[in-house]
Amino acid sequence: MKTSIASAMKRFRPGLAPTLVVLVLLPLMVGLGCWQVSRGHEKQRLVDSYAERRVAEPISGAQLNELTDPAFRRVHLRGLFDAEHSVLLDNRMRDGKAGVELLQPFHDQASGLWLLLNRGWLPWPDRRRPPVFSTPEQAVNLDAWVYVAPGETFQLHADPASTQWPRLLTALHPAALWAELGRSGFTYELRAEAGPGTYETTWPIVAMGPEKHLAYAVQWFAMALALLALYLYLGWHNKKEKPHGSGHESTQHV
Template sequence: MNNTLHQKAPGYLLWLLFTLLVFSSLIKLGVWQSQRAEEKEQRLTRISQYQLEDARPLTQVLALEQQGLDINDMPVLLEGQFAPNALFFLDNQIDNGRLGYRVFQVFLSGQAALLVNLGWVPGSLDRQLLPRIQPISGSYSLKGNVRKLEAGVMLMEQQLPPRLLAANEWPLRVQQIEPEKFSPLIARQLLPFVVYLDKNEAIGYKKNWQAVVMPPQKHRAYAFQWFSLACAFLGLMVWASLHHHRQSKNNK
């Protein structure tokens, strides 16, 4: 009998470890989705509060960031001018099923340089052709919202020349907005966030962005699915274990 127990022990332990591993993974996914829902709700609440406030000058926004405050989505007032030529086309941006680009241009405000999202433009079927867009020139007073950048998933690292680009090398197609890597291209240090133009601003292109792409309700629905899968999986494994145990007893 002891030999039988020893023979069953490794298989039982593997069964138990597999069950615990899968169950805990499903629970973690559910918890993660629940946390994302809470984060989205907090962000939407913050955005609603910001809509009641006046835009702050960029210098004030930077001072608040230095104090450790979260400036994401904060309304900001930009005073300055666009840098000539420094135009970036963010690739693979979709609007109503159509492939295009998000257009970013460098804006100079005092000693600060930052990227401004001017909006979406359609792309060509010929991937070699970039949209025929002239850089915006002149001085402006613009309202927008700060957007902190989230790291995207890239299969390959962007290869960019570590030097100042000549006028005839613009515009530049990019796969991800990376101010730190873009800074050598304009010989100025870019701020680590971008500004999305206020939709009421006259300049720019199609301003089709949303603060939150996936609403909190959808995250909660996904969380419910993961928790349900975890419970169903655990129930199935318990049933399979009991069924196997009964069969083993009947075979004796």
């Protein structure tokens, strides 16, 4: 058995360059596949957590700061919008249509807490004209849920020289807004459910579902397997070609 293995290894000659390529790419592909599997499981836990909390009874605004893990908690609010400091999040697509999400400070009367409330998506078909929206002037009752983005939140800040409202941004962390306005507010965005003063509120839980991560993992593992198969093929094929070439050259020499 040992003799046959040793004999087979002697016949395997893949070459230096293919070996170096495999040593670099194979661990990378396998690593990326494992990472996608891990991300898929993380997204699935996130979706499961959302599903459980989404059917729970809403809590009051006063209870928000008491929670160690407020992600996806439903909250019942009553208060007023601050229409003067509106933020429009750009590059938000729905069903292939360009639009924005409207975020406004909201003062919850029961708790006295300032919240950054996302009122939903509205279309913006003509970039030459500003998006059109209105804001209720009277106090409203509505339900919302706490949105916590997976991973670190990417923040883009407005130009300090620009103080014009509403502001068009790509992303905004609530803490940046509260610091600018000199207010003490809740540190996470809240996304409104359908109700008074809301626009399109069919929110995706995650930008990429767990099934896509698993599909990407399969692709990476398949490419790793194909690379390994090609490496083995070249190793055996090169060895078979060399004796044939050597014999041909010696015949010509004679």
